[in-house]
Amino acid sequence: MSVSRSSMSSRSSAIYAPPEQSENNVTATGPADAAVSGASKKKKRKSRGSSISSKARKRQRRKGLDTTDVADDRKAGAAVGSIADFALLEPSDRTEVSAERAAFCTAQVEWTYRFLIISLYTLANFPSNERKKLDAQLQIIREAALDKVANATRVDRLSKRRAQDKLNATVTVLWPPENLVDESSISIMYADFPKTDTTFATLWLRLRESFHNISKKTMYDDALRMPHNLALPLLDYDYILNTIRISVQALSAPVFYAQGTRAMFYGGLGYLYASQLVRALDRHGLRINSTGHVTGLWLSSAWRHAVNDVDRCLSGYVTHFPEIPALEISYDALERALGQSSDSHQRLRDGFTERQLFFVTLCFLMCSRPGADSTGDCNKAVMNFPPFARNFGCPINSKMRPAKPCPFFDQRI
Incomplete structure (x- = not known):
């Protein structure tokens, strides 16, 4: 597959x-x-x-x-x-208009048939056992985050418990509802959608009307809240609902490799998942509790100091979030997975170890063209993470191995 x-x-x-x-x-x-x-x-x-x-x-x-x-x-x-x-x-440029029309039509079709596309893609590529396997890998990320909070030094017990409660309550939306992941249920859902009409505009209007009609049925609420496939970000965190939504689009390279190693999973989709999970604890998340109520700052002054006042340590960056805590969590999850496997020291043909491949996957994921949206700053993450320097042999006091790194969970706060 x-x-x-x-x-x-x-x-x-x-x-x-x-x-x-x-x-x-x-x-x-x-x-x-x-x-x-x-x-x-x-x-x-x-x-x-x-x-x-x-x-x-x-x-x-x-x-x-x-x-x-x-x-x-x-x-x-x-x-x-x-x-x-x-x-x-x-427009005058015929090549440009062809591309724009194709993109426009694609976006309109995806808007109307988003759940159908997600369901068919899931059925074809991710049968039940594969979905359970991926869910288990994401759960390792959550467990690593819980342990990082539990082991944070000089953070009071009440703050740790509140943070862990919020992380445990975080909902992940990736797969279609189980009662709708079969061809018969999908057929019933889209039974009243028109197949064709005399003009595109007429068909477009009728499709929107059909979509509006099924949106009034509560049985399809979860289905219609599934993430879009043609819009960034591929993963997103909702502060009020305490929910991480993952687009099925994220289940493809360079985020996810079906035949990839553990390092490729935790350096790709695993890292992006962690980067959304830690938003529950950033400066915005600290004002919303696990039930979605805006309560004001609910963690101790020591934790708030670590989250908000980082200028004394980080040089050239405003905050640790999300790259630094997400890297610490996803790398810890990788170590857990490798500890349960006999191939922890394997090398691929190009010579990278699993741990090196983790960082290669992560930084490749963050590459972007100038002016385009980026998934994060690779240098910011790895230069403050000693395991990176150890795995690649970076000399002390080099850019990627500063004398005083600025980790998040492991620093003295």
Whole structure:
């Protein structure tokens, strides 16, 4: 089994995912905006509409089509706005418009059929035993976090107990509800969705109406809250609900490798999961308790000092979160997993040990193009983590092995 069979790319940031719209919130724009009053505005709009119509007629003549059809299409499109305004969706660059149209249509289909896509992908690639295996690996991450809190020095017992209660109460949403992970249940859920219509705009409206209808049925609440597949972040933490949502998109490279080693799991998906889990304890999480109530700061002054006042140790960074505590947790989980295995000292063909491969996977995951969203700062994480320097032989007082590292859980606070 390999997730590479999926057509979904893990680099979902390259796909345009428009903001969600409600079924009753389709706004007419451009030539379709006939409600604006004022003679000058009407005159400008008429001039702009004539220019667009002229260009459209020329394109239709070149294609041998009747230009009256274009005018009829524009009148029909006035009811649904820019989604039916062909001119607004057709810039001069033909390559660009093709890509934008494909991305737009993909995003619309994914919005409507998100749960169907998630369920079919899960059934094809992650049968029940594989789902249980992955859940067990994520549970090791949670256990490592609980132990880190329990062993934190000079933190009072009450604060430790509150932090552990919140971590234990954290909900993870990854798989579709069990009662809906079968073809018959999915068929019933989407039974009233239209399969086709005369125009894309009409089909789009009917699909939105169908989606709205099933959203009123409480039995589908969990299904409709599943994370999006074409939008970042792939993992996200909800402070109020104390919930981590993992997109099924995250179950592909470079986040997850179906045939990868333990190091590749804990340096990839495991690390990202830990980075969301620790948000329950960051400066925002400290103001919300395990039941989702905003209660004010609920940990001791010593813990708050460790979370908020890090300038005295970190140089060039504002906070430890999330990279440093997440790395400490995910690496500890790796050590636990290796301790239960006989291949803890194995090397891959390229010469990396499992522990080295953990850091390689983690830093590769954080690579991003300039200006693009990043999953974190690799240097910030590893330069404050002594096991990295030991595994790669970094000399003391080098950039990656400062004389005084700034760990989070293990530092004297």
